Amino acid sequence: MSRLLDVRDLVIEFDTRHGRKRVVDGVSFHLERGEVLGILGESGSGKTMSTLAVLGLVGGRPGVVQGQVLFDEGAGPQDLLADLGRVVKPRGDRLVKNDRRWQRLVHRTMRPLWGRAMTAVFQNPRHSLDPLMTIGAQVEESVRLAQPELDRAGRAGRAVEWLARVQMNDPKRVHSSYAHELSGGMCQRAMIAVALARAPMLLIADEPTTGLDTTVRAEIVALFRELLADRRRSMLYISHDIREVLFLADRIIVMRHGKVVETVAVADLKAGVGERHPYTASLLAAADLAFEAAA
Ligand SMILES: Nc1ncnc2c1ncn2[C@@H]1O[C@H](COP(=O)(O)OP(=O)(O)OP(=O)(O)O)[C@@H](O)[C@H]1O
Ligand SMILES: [Mg+2]
DSSP states (O other): OOOSEEEEEEEEEEEETTEEEEEEEEEEEEEOTTOEEEEEEOTTSSHHHHHHHHHTOOOSSEEEEEEEEEEOSSSOOEETTTTHHHHEEEETTEEEEOHHHHHHHHHHHHTTTBTTTEEEEESOHHHHSOTTSOHHHHHHHHHHHHOTTOOHHHHHHHHHHHHHHTTOSSHHHHHTOOGGGSOHHHHHHHHHHHHHTTOOSEEEEESTTTTSOHHHHHHHHHHHHHHHTTOSSEEEEEOSOHHHHHHHOSEEEEEETTEEEEEEEHHHHHTTOSOOOHHHHHHHHHTTOOOOOOO
C-alpha cells in the first residue's frame, strides 16, 4: 500500500499590505501509515499553514496556489488539490485564484474526509469544544460517526470508555460536564477523545500542549504516545518543543522561512547519523541536546 499522505511542492501565498507574500515555498513531506511525523520550526515558518492545507482549511487569499496533497485511504492516492489548476491562472508575473470557486471545490473534496478520515487537535481546547454541549455528547457525536451501528446506550458507553482512555479520573462525571467545568489539561484530554473517537486515519495536532503547565504537558504528550502505540493511525505533530517532538515522532521535518530545511528519522538523529542542518543543530543546542555518532 502507498503512503497515507504525500504533500508535494506546496506553495501558499497571501496578499498583504506589503504585497504578495509567499509563506510556504515548495514544501514536500510525507507520512507513512502508522507513522508520527514531527514538524519543528520557528514561529512563522509555515508549519500551521502547511498542515491546514492538508485539511483544506487555509484561510486568506490567495492561499494555496500550487502543489499536490496525495491522500490514500486505501483505495489509491487521491490528490486533494487536483482541482487547483482549474482555479489558479497566471496573470502577468503572479498567480490569480478564483476564491469562491475554490471554496466550493474544497468543500466537495474535503467534506467526505473531514472528521472521519482526518481530524485535528489545536491549542486552546476550551475554544475547540462546544461550550453548550456536555463533553459526553461531543464524544458521542464522534462515536456515532465511527460506529453508526451503535444505539444510544452503546454510544454513551463507548464515550465513557474513551474518556477513561484519555485518563480522566472520573469519566462518568466528565461525561456529563461542560467545558467550563474542566481544567485546561482536562479540556485537552476531552478534545483528544473527541478527535480519536472518530477513528481518523490522520490526526493533525498543532501545538496541542501550548498553554498547559509543564506537568500537564508531559502527561498529554505521554497520552498521545500511548494512544498511537498500536500504529493504527498516523499523526502530524507540530510543536516548538523539540524534546516533545523527539519523544513522539518517528521522523521530523524542520521548517524555516516557508521551506523544509531538513528531514531526518529520529533514530538517526539520536544516533548522530549524518550531518545536521545548521538550523536543526541550533535547535538542538538551544534545548541542550547533543547526539553524537558512536565511535
Ligand atoms: N491570512 C493571512 N494573511 C497574511 N499572512 C498570513 C495569513 N495567515 C498566515 N500568514 C503568515 O504566514 C506565515 C506562516 O504562518 P504559520 O501560521 O504557518 O506559521 P507557524 O510556523 O505555524 O508559526 P507558529 O509557530 O507561530 O504557529 C506567517 O508569517 C503568518 O504571519
Ligand atoms: Mg502555528
